[in-house]
Amino acid sequence: MAAPTTRQYPKQNPAFPQYWTDGRKDVGVYNDKYLPGRFFSRRDMNLLGSVNAELFSDIIEVVVQVFKIALSETNVNIYGESVSSQGKMFYPAIDLTCLAEREDITGENGSKFGPDRNQNVVFRFRERDCIITNFFPELGDIVLYNERFYEMDNVVQEQFLGGHPDKSWSLIVNTHYTRLSKLNIVQRQT
Secondary structure, eight states: OOOOOSOOSOSOOTTTHHHHOTTOOSSSEETTEEOOOSSOOHHHHHHHHHHHHHIIIIIIOOEEEEEOBOGGGSOBOTTSOBOTTTOOOBOOOEEEEEEEEEOOOEEEEETTTEEEEEOEEEEEEEHHHHHHTTOOOOTTOEEEETTEEEEEEEEEEEEEGGGOTTSEEEEEEEEEEOOGGGOSSSOOOO
């Protein structure tokens, strides 16, 4: 999948360099000795990366749309919350391949507003795809999967090859089913 050419969201984010630097030496350093992985060389990483890229794009083919929250375009009240009349603003969606692990939908009878539906989904994105598209998932971003919207609760970047933190492999995102009324993405009937 090629990187998008249109402006999706701000390309320069001060938080990005801490995640995407190739020469990260802040982790895996013990005293003055850097301990590279013995069994996962750059060649091994390239082989696993190409196999995973083919697996994600040609065999599994789960493509989701991810909406990045536009903080600079979202109007907030004095408490830093989005204004309820306008809701949160999002940049246009980008397509990413992933693995999705979903739970069953559960229903609850709410006391005031009728039944409520809950579902949690865990999305696993290839870190390389996120680097290519210049996307890093953050809390509050929205994922469109199976015609439903899911809000990101937690982002885990701790799937390391060989246990070495400098060989991060994927981003694991925990989400929950969110109401369409909370979003400012789709035009709703009034």
